[in-house]
Amino acid sequence: xxxxxxxxxxxxxxxxxxxxxxxxxxxxxxxxxxxxxxxxxxxxxxxxxxxxxxxxxxxxxxxxxxxxxxxxxxxxxxxxxxxxxxxxxxxxxxxxxxxxxxxxxxxxxxxxxxxxxxxxxxxxxxxxxxxxxxxxxxxxxxxxxxxxxxxxxxxxxxxxxxxxxxxxxxxxxxxxxxxxxxxxxxxxxxxxxxxxxxxxxxxxxxxxxxxxxxxxxxxxxxxxxxxxxxxxxxxxxxxxxxxxxxxxxxxxxxxxxxxxxxxxxxxxxxxxxxxxxxxxxxxxxxxxxxxxxxxxxxxxxxxxxxxxxxxxxxxxxxxxxxxxxxxxxxxxxxxxxxxxxxxxxxxxxxxxxxxxxxxxxxxxxxxxxxxxxxxxxxxxxxxxxxxxxxxxxxxxxxxxxxxxxxxxxxxxxxxxxxxxxxxxxxxxxxxxxxxxxxxxxxxxxxxxxxxxxxxxxxxxxxxxxxxxxxxxxxxxxxxxxxxxxxxxxxxxxxxxxxxxxxxxxxxxxxxxxxxxxxxxxxxxxxxxxxxxxxxxxxxxxxxxxxxxxxxxxxxxxxxxxxxxxxxxxxxxxxxxxxxxxxxxxxxxxxxxxxxxxxxxxxxxxxxxxxxxxxxxxxxxxxxxxxxxxxxxxxxxxxxxxxxxxxxxxxxxxxxxxxxxxxxxxxxxxxxxxxxxx
Numbered sequence: 001x002x003x004x005x006x007x008x009x010x011x012x013x014x015x016x017x018x019x020x021x022x023x024x025x026x027x028x029x030x031x032x033x034x035x036x037x038x039x040x041x042x043x044x045x046x047x048x049x050x051x052x053x054x055x056x057x058x059x060x061x062x063x064x065x066x067x068x069x070x071x072x073x074x075x076x077x078x079x080x081x082x083x084x085x086x087x088x089x090x091x092x093x094x095x096x097x098x099x100x101x102x103x104x105x106x107x108x109x110x111x112x113x114x115x116x117x118x119x120x121x122x123x124x125x126x127x128x129x130x131x132x133x134x135x136x137x138x139x140x141x142x143x144x145x146x147x148x149x150x151x152x153x154x155x156x157x158x159x160x161x162x163x164x165x166x167x168x169x170x171x172x173x174x175x176x177x178x179x180x181x182x183x184x185x186x187x188x189x190x191x192x193x194x195x196x197x198x199x200x201x202x203x204x205x206x207x208x209x210x211x212x213x214x215x216x217x218x219x220x221x222x223x224x225x226x227x228x229x230x231x232x233x234x235x236x237x238x239x240x241x242x243x244x245x246x247x248x249x250x251x252x253x254x255x256x257x258x259x260x261x262x263x264x265x266x267x268x269x270x271x272x273x274x275x276x277x278x279x280x281x282x283x284x285x286x287x288x289x290x291x292x293x294x295x296x297x298x299x300x301x302x303x304x305x306x307x308x309x310x311x312x313x314x315x316x317x318x319x320x321x322x323x324x325x326x327x328x329x330x331x332x333x334x335x336x337x338x339x340x341x342x343x344x345x346x347x348x349x350x351x352x353x354x355x356x357x358x359x360x361x362x363x364x365x366x367x368x369x370x371x372x373x374x375x376x377x378x379x380x381x382x383x384x385x386x387x388x389x390x391x392x393x394x395x396x397x398x399x400x401x402x403x404x405x406x407x408x409x410x411x412x413x414x415x416x417x418x419x420x421x422x423x424x425x426x427x428x429x430x431x432x433x434x435x436x437x438x439x440x441x442x443x444x445x446x447x448x449x450x451x452x453x454x455x456x457x458x459x460x461x462x463x464x465x466x467x468x469x470x471x472x473x474x475x476x477x478x479x480x481x482x483x484x485x486x487x488x489x490x491x492x493x494x495x496x497x498x499x500x501x502x503x504x505x506x507x508x509x510x511x512x513x514x515x516x517x518x519x520x521x522x523x524x525x526x527x528x529x530x531x532x533x534x535x536x537x538x539x540x541x542x543x544x545x546x547x548x549x550x551x552x553x554x555x556x557x558x559x560x561x562x563x564x565x566x567x568x569x570x571x572x573x574x575x576x577x578x579x580x581x582x583x584x585x586x587x588x589x590x591x592x593x594x595x596x597x598x599x600x601x602x603x604x605x606x607x608x609x610x611x612x613x614x615x616x617x618x619x620x621x622x623x624x625x626x627x628x629x630x631x632x633x634x635x636x637x638x639x640x641x642x643x644x645x646x647x648x649x650x651x652x653x654x655x656x657x658x659x660x661x662x663x664x665x666x667x668x669x670x671x672x673x674x675x676x677x
Contacts, residue, residue: 025249094214151232282310289319293595304585312596321639419453429445443466563604567627
């Protein structure tokens with residue numbers, strides 16, 4: 001028999017012993033929620049509950065396997081028959097068994113994301129939409145629109161208005177594509193991942209006997225990460241627990257950060273409305289972070305109105321007060337972080353136990369360059385390294401083609417995303433363009449040599465080319481023209497994360513403004529890419545890697561030392577969040593999640609100049625206001641560092657520990673402003 005009193009703290013023990021009925025367990029960051037769920041399952045099994053009467057629902061199969069494995073280790077036997085897995089796993093099991101009742105044969109096919117895009121592409125053709133003739137949302141974008149509509153249980157028009165207002169004028173055509181796509185799946189006995197959930201809910205809502213039978217079978221339902229559930233998942237759980245009313249959900253409203261995937265924080269905030277007899281437990285003892293870090297995190301999240309108040313308490317003792325760096329520029333911010341990383345490494349903290357977190361992927365650009373210069377290796381989480389991203393390479397291709405009109409690789413890349421231009425047409429166009437004697441002569445190409453659809457695409461390219469001819473021959477001038485051209489529309493129609501890519505390009509524009517010479521700019525960009533790729537692929541580099549990650553990708557992880565960068569207005573909180581219902585509170589939750597990833601050391605930073613999102617501009621330089629989240633923090637909770645004083649407060653050292661000359665700081669352009677905290 002397990003000695004629960006010895007193995008668990010008082011808060012966890014209350015959940016394990018008192019978890020019958022409708023229960024909400026508010027599990028703060030690092031409070032041992034997985035341990036609590038595991039011991040609750042073990043407790044039920046020791047009390048004689050049949051494993052087949054228990055359902056464990058998680059958000060990853062890995063989490064389910066880990067929990068069931070830990071139960072086996074505790075009990076020294078396997079709980080055969082226990083249903084454990086993701087919502088999609090459970091839904092697949094139920095539909096295989098009972099789907100015929102709603103017109104779904106048991107041998108239905110689950111199509112993956114690539115199959116889904118392919119089927120949507122076919123549906124586009126059958127709807128009579130010629131995507132080569134005009135810009136229309138790509139299959140990838142349509143896939144995301146359809147998915148969000150289904151998971152949020154919203155209307156297509158409402159989702160377009162919220163996510164893609166520019167597409168409202170073609171909502172009828174998008175609706176036609178969606179109807180054809182849905183019909184194809186039903187006719188072909190196919191479901192996608194979203195259908196697994198929606199059709200399971202359809203089964204439970206329309207087949208009363210099946211719903212009652214399942215609700216009778218599953219006497220105990222346990223759910224992990226409940227704050228991340230969407231409306232369909234919440235409804236499924238409600239029906240499955242309708243008989244015995246033993247549902248125990250574990251989550252943290254303060255870590256609800258996935259509304260962009262249709263996760264609805266109301267599921268956890270309104271739990272006691274959905275389940276009027278609910279018992280609420282709190283796990284507030286934190287085993288991860290120092291008291292100083294938790295005091296800061298508690299202070300941050302206390303500013304949210306819509307939440308369950310919690311107060312995380314540390315087991316680890318005080319530690320070091322978190323630091324806030326106010327840097328002159330993004331380059332200064334990057335140099336400080338690189339210095340501190342190497343300083344901590346020399347003190348014995350491995351690179352792999354350090355992470356730099358940021359709100360959006362484009363925020364890492366200056367730091368990536370600095371780390372590469374210092375030969376500090378890093379593992380990038382949540383996407384592709386900055387200069388390796390497709391849209392960055394697209395814009396570089398425009399500059400390369402304008403710089404060298406005979407650059408075939410650049411031209412073929414540009415032509416590849418032109419409306420109506422396929423590979424053979426692109427090659428034909430390029431063969432005609434290389435005869436041009438100068439940049440102006442490019443426009444003399446005879447459009448009658450190509451088909452009518454390709455004329456549209458090449459016409460857009462030539463319109464941009466004319467704008468190139470009318471501005472200064474500088475990287476920033478040309479990039480600015482690309483950002484205000486057809487390429488912007490192309491990105492919105494092609495990519496699901498259009499806003500993030502546009503922010504990347506804005507940051508690229510800011511970065512390019514320090515260059516006046518096109519040769520130097522293109523050479524340094526290319527050399528950076530080449531060096532970065534060789535380092536990543538090299539087999540002789542044995543040092544550990546630190547982590548660069550978006551905060552969303554970092555959820556659930558932890559490091560000894562965490563840096564959170566670019567804490568400026570317009571950057572974090574994200575500018576779009578200020579106009580969305582509940583957006584600021586979700587951004588604050590994201591900041592809270594980032595802070596609670598740190599165990600021992602936490603550094604916050606912002607730069608007065610150098611990042612996009614600033615509040616004023618002087619001579620082409622963007623100036624930033626510190627994030628509202630920083631201004632909310634109580635003064636005594638932070639150790640404030642005022643950047644580099646006269647460039648000599650910290651030495652610059654390379655990866656081998658050698659001091660090198662510090663680049664000249666650019667503080668002369670800072671405005672005389674009074675920033676209040």
